[in-house]
Amino acid sequence: MRKVxxxxxxxxxxxxRVEDPSSLKSQWKKDYKQLHVxxxxGKGNYSMDMARMYPQDFFVxxxxNESAAGIAAKKFDEAQDLNNLCLIHGDAISIGEWFDKEEIDVIHLNFSDPWPKKRYAKRRLSSSSFLDQYKTILSKDGEIQMKTDNELLFEYSVLEFLSHDFILKDFCVNYRREPHPxxxxxxxxxxxIAQNQPxxxxxLKKKEDPDENNS
Ligand SMILES: C[S@@+](CC[C@H](N)C(=O)[O-])C[C@H]1O[C@@H](n2cnc3c(N)ncnc32)[C@H](O)[C@@H]1O
Incomplete structure (x- = not known):
């Protein structure tokens, strides 16, 4: 995107904007019901709209990207009615340092960059080094919800999730065929949606840990 x-x-x-996210580790949820990340x-519309729709939950x-983060921060600041929303400007590769074990209830991956070339596959938000961290910071019944227009990224991601001990809870190849308000x-x-693209x-959910049932 153009530099802002x-x-x-x-x-x-x-x-x-939270300047030092690791200082809030284990404290994000406060009295809120669920923690969404x-x-x-991008420019922040999704988290802002969701924070308004679910005032009982907290959204991070x-x-x-500096320019996108700047625009999102401005929108969040201007939404003075919303106290259940904040922004981290940073690379999510450090996500495991910012959140505690099992702290997050829902991770949202919306239209993530596909990085189609194999040599950049490590940058995909559904690649191994990210998934290992998501597994740790997601709560026992936590979910990853992923949306994309990119069929190849979708296929790659589902296979990665499955090979990292996640199980499919829901799967859809034309999600907006129904309205989903x-x-x-x-x-x-x-x-x-405007281009009629599916x-x-x-x-995804984490597979149950068999050791936990035996203890
Ligand atoms: C294609 S845009 C989608 C934006 C928004 N989610 C939407 O659906 O409109 C992907 C965004 O993910 C951001 N991104 C990619 N990798 C990231 C990472 N490792 N940490 C944080 N943001 C990342 C990019 O900077 C970009 O703004």
């Missing part, structure tokens, strides 16, 4: 000149300065002063939130949006539409999703979606 004011983003760096804005991010420094934003009240909704959106990775790669993560974005590494319970789930906000992201900026990218809006474009694909949206792929899957929901």
């Amino acid at each position: 000149k004011w983003a760096v300065e804005y991010l420094k002063n934003s009240s909704k 959106e990775i790669g939130c 949006a993560i974005e590494k 319970e789930d906000a539409i992201t900026e990218y999703e809006e474009k694909f 949206i792929f979606r899957c929901v």
